[in-house]
Amino acid sequence: MKNSIKYNPSKINAGRFFEDFIMNEVIQHATPRTITAGDCALYIALTGERNPLHCSEPFAQSLGYKTTPVDDLLAFHIAFGKTVPDISVNAVANLGYADVRFIRPVYIGDTLSTSSQVIGLRQNSSGKNGIVYVRSTTVNQHNEPVLSWVRWVMVHKRDLNRVAPMTIVPTLPSFVALDNLSVPTFISAKKIDKKELFTKNSGGQYFWEDYQIGERINHAAGMTINPADHTLATRLYQNNARLHFDDFAMKSSPFGQRLVYGGVVISLCRSLSYEGLENALSILAINAGTHANPSFAGDTIYTVTEVMDVWTLPNHPDMGALRLRMVGIKNMSPDNLDKIKSETGYHADVVLDLDYTVAMPRRGN
Amino acid sequence: MKNSIKYNPSKINAGRFFEDFIMNEVIQHATPRTITAGDCALYIALTGERNPLHCSEPFAQSLGYKTTPVDDLLAFHIAFGKTVPDISVNAVANLGYADVRFIRPVYIGDTLSTSSQVIGLRQNSSGKNGIVYVRSTTVNQHNEPVLSWVRWVMVHKRDLNRVAPMTIVPTLPSFVALDNLSVPTFISAKKIDKKELFTKNSGGQYFWEDYQIGERINHAAGMTINPADHTLATRLYQNNARLHFDDFAMKSSPFGQRLVYGGVVISLCRSLSYEGLENALSILAINAGTHANPSFAGDTIYTVTEVMDVWTLPNHPDMGALRLRMVGIKNMSPDNLDKIKSETGYHADVVLDLDYTVAMPRRGN
Amino acid sequence: MKNSIKYNPSKINAGRFFEDFIMNEVIQHATPRTITAGDCALYIALTGERNPLHCSEPFAQSLGYKTTPVDDLLAFHIAFGKTVPDISVNAVANLGYADVRFIRPVYIGDTLSTSSQVIGLRQNSSGKNGIVYVRSTTVNQHNEPVLSWVRWVMVHKRDLNRVAPMTIVPTLPSFVALDNLSVPTFISAKKIDKKELFTKNSGGQYFWEDYQIGERINHAAGMTINPADHTLATRLYQNNARLHFDDFAMKSSPFGQRLVYGGVVISLCRSLSYEGLENALSILAINAGTHANPSFAGDTIYTVTEVMDVWTLPNHPDMGALRLRMVGIKNMSPDNLDKIKSETGYHADVVLDLDYTVAMPRRGN
Secondary structure, eight states, X not given: OOSXXXXXXXGSOOOXXXXXXXTTOEEEXXXXXXXXXXXXXXXXXXXXXXXXXXXXXXXXXXXXXXXXXXXHHHHHHHHHHTTIIIIITTEEXXXXXXXXXXXXXXXXXXXXXXXXXXXXXXXXXXXXXXXXXXXXXXXXXXXXXXXXXXEEEEEEOSOTTSOOOOOBOOOOOSSOOGGGOOOOXXXXXXXXXXXXXXXXXXXXXXXXXXXXXXXEEEEEEEEEOOHHHHHHHHHHTTOXXXXXXXXXXXXXXXXXXXXXXXXXXXXXXXXXXXXXXXTOOOEEEEEEEEOOSOOOTTOEXXXXXXXXXXXXXXXXXXXXXXXXXXXXXXXXXXXXXXXXXXXTEEOTXXXXXXXXXXXXXXXXX | OOSOOEEOGGGSOOOXXXXXXXXXXXXXXXOOEEOOHHXXXXXXXXXXXXXXXXHOHHHHHHTTOSSOBOOHHHHHHHHHHXXXXXXXXXXXXXXXXXXXXXXXXXXXXXEEEEEEXXXXXXXXXXXXXXEEEXXXXXXXXXXXXXXXXXXXXXXXXXXXXXXXXXXXXOOOOSXXXXXXXXXXXXXXXXXXXXXXXXXXXXXXXXXGGGOOTTEEEEEEEEEEOOHHHHHHHHHHTTOOOGGGTOHHHHTTSTTSSOOOOHHHHHXXXXXXXXXXXXXXXXXXXXXXEEOOSOOOXXXXXXXXXXXXXXXXETTEEEEEEEEEEEEEEESSOXXXXXXXXXXXXEOTTEXXXXXXXXXXEOTXX | OOSOOEEOGGGSOOOOOGGGOOTTOEEEOSOOEEOOHHHHHHXXXXXXXXXXXXXXXXXXXXXXXXXXXXXXXXXXXXXXXTTIIIIITTEEEEEEEEEEEEOSOOBTTOEEEEEEEEEEEEEOTTSSEEEEEEEEEEEOTTSOEEEEEEEXXXXXXXOTTSOOOOOBOOOOOSSOOGGGOOOOTTOOOTTSOHHHHHHHHHOOOOOGGGOOTTEEXXXXXXXXXXXXXXXXXXXXXXXXXXXXXXHHHHTTSTTSSOOOOHHHHHHHHHHHTTTTOTTOOOEEEEEEEEOOSOOOTTOEEEEEEEEEEEEEETTEEEEEEEEEEEEEEESSOGGGOOOSEETTEEOTTEXXXXXXXXXXXXTTO
16 A cells, blocks of 8 residues: 555546537436335425325326326436536526426336436626536436426536637427327326315315416415425435535535525425315426525425416316416415515515426316 | 416315314315335334334244334324324314224335214313314225224314304223224234244343333433424324424414424334333324423433233233333433322423333243 | 332343453344335435445346345444444443455345354453454345444443453454455446446446555535434434434533434445545445544535555456545545644544445456
8 A cells, every 4th residue: 555645636527617518419417216115205204295196006096007106306306416417516507497398107116317418508798607508308217208308507617718619599488388298198087086086085176177377376384494304305316416415615605504405495385385286196397497596494485376377188188287386485474475576586585486287187077 | 377366265275163073074084195115214214213023024024914014103193194184273282182093004005094083072161162072093905994093182163153063072991991902813923932032133021021010111212303303204294284394483383483293202202112112012002192291303302111001912822911101201311200290280391191002922922 | 000100220221231241152133124215215315325336226237236235334334233232332432343344235125133242352451341342243034144344342341340351352354355355246247338337327437447546535525414314314223322312411421412423424425425436336345444533413524535455356357446545524625634643643623534445347348
């Protein structure tokens, strides 16, 4: 054994900088992940989820699923976490995501692998950074796509002298259109007394017909985020972005402390909005999302839902879709939230503004 | 999409008030729950349980179980949590429970559904609230009862002008009698060298014959409750009572902070009392229980056990039953606890007074 | 039921004191433990582990494993926890461990049982305590050894008048020699394009040939330990040493608070050192380990790795071994750590100094 110790920073992957992204390049993200019953139990413990589609095997099977499908957001967070080391480790900011499609159910035992293709590049006028657009796709062990989404991040340049790439900005849909929603054809509740089946399982009495465009639901329950809650969740998703974990380093950041991963807030809001949306089944799409303000341990999260649109689903006479706006707020009752957004931007207590689409059984079939 | 947003509180289920409970009515509680290996691992992580009946498949099978049965209290907390939205969401107080019977083992993969029948009603003289008595029954996916219990809660009236219902107060047993204890007939340790089997698995050397009525055991270990411990557990049980989760709202309550769910304290005490009761097998009954004082995050829980009664079990010559009083105290050594209860009520540091019955192998068979 | 309550301390096992250990005695530790998918998911959530060998079933199978093997350290912590009630409950200090061998993979569903043989005894000159050396062995449900290690602890005497036993101090290897490393023969990556297989799964591009003796890697990521993180982990391992759990009692100890179990720190460091060692497979041995300073909740842990030795592995042309020194530090960047140890002892911020050996694929085969 030698005595001389040489520091070798080269073994640590510094991640891609703006000039390292090449248009159309496909990046295969590492550490595929087999999802287990343990992940699903932890997801319940971390979020308080009660959706019977993800908690009751007989209920899931009565709808046509072979067994309990994994919660859509659990699968999404795990899939998303894989992209962090390659895409956003040097990000200045996560600017947004769009066109998030939930293509196939994920089951316990499935192994998810994610890759991303660079679909847009735009260097900023400062020359110090640029925006990278990627479409990420997650496949299961049979190489079938289960998730697909676009996100764009602002990334530092390392070498400011590198010439800017050709600017290409992809055209993104403002929401996932009906034609692009994947509702498994095997799912059917046609032959079943739907009202009875759902109400006794979900506890909810409202169906697709009962939701009206423009309706707002103030979900009453609030949930305080403990330091261990959000770090356990973020580690479970294997999202290793350091600002969620390293309190020592974050103490000298402008935030003064660890930030809660935005996906944790999305899952909390989805769980808190169960009351009022009890019969909603799987998430079909996330159309857009903004983390309007940061969340920290100690914050209590509440949720408001607005119904943005209602659609029938072709080939699914027993089911419709609801396009919903899910707004997360902190340390403030939903009843006190008047304007979510004003001319000067988001209300200071709004932490999440998410536009998503769920499947909802129809009453009359 | 319309612009006008209408607040629709009607989508939020406000829960039953006193006048909404009808004598003999059966309420089917929502969100059936499939129990997984993930739930059981989390239960170990949350409580420190070491009972080999629930931690070692070969040990469970050597006793005749088809596989490791789920911990009795984990099943109970999950079953109990389902009743909260329908029974106790508007409760002034949980007054007590009785006649809790553990009827059949619950295994991983079982799906539990719970219903409650109203078995008693008594409006209070103030006319502002009343006491509701319910018998709750939990069945597995084969519709076989696995758990049954009575509890009574004081519930607000919404409409003070509603006439009081006829007063009916059920007669409840002070403890679950021997005839009503369900010890699976397939369990037998007759042919096995019991002492060796148990001591090497449980680490304990005391059997049914070694426990005497009136004996007190001061369990030495203490466990401090972290904020995330009790909220993770309560979410795992899908008990959504808000006072355990919403620190922002609880700050303006008399408690000034979130309350620990009583079931969390019961499980901690049961786990802390492992040393001294190592060979106890399944819980056969909870005879009565009182949460004498509230627990908060930061409290350190200790446990004292008193032996209340010892019974032989018909048809089980290899096993007896012990009726135990499990007393939970906080921030105080069991050695310093003199009087659990005085004329003025419980000692201020007593948080739990639980009367329960366990199966215990007999030495001499 | 009798009224008189007798305190019976005898039911509580006080554990072995120095004079209770007998040379060559074999102690069978209680509470065998079946490891489940829930344990593995919790381990990911508690440590942030991303090693695809333990997270991806297809990757594990592509190497020849029948399914995903349980993380080596998870198995070790569970096995180790079993020895605490018998070996170290009356310990003054855990002095060290050596010759830790990982003999066979542990799979989900395996049940681990541990026994320890007393292999050395040395009463201290004070006559008040002595050092006990034990070799612990863990077997699975087929009675096949999966783990074996030596540790030595200083234990109080209860009866100071008891004569000292004959002093026997075992000869311990400074590291586990190549001949004693167990690399399963069924593991092979010969036929596979190794670089591609590993890099796309692990995200790492460095192989056995790339590591040089004397090289130091400063792992960039840090992880703050929350109170619930370390207590959840230690309960999961069923390690019931009270100083990790009982904050009320620890407030009057010199530490003033609960101590973090050393195994928690080992796992955190191993997980934090993933970046830079991505392609490392299973742990083959722990050669020696010292918990140089205590860790507390709130500490942020960072890790430095030094390459101590590189070995080829006989019969495994596709794989080599790396002997590594993993140094855990707290609340201090690895870049600022100059001298790990000086003449006066360890740097005050060093919490772990662990010497271990991993299998690492070779590039050229």
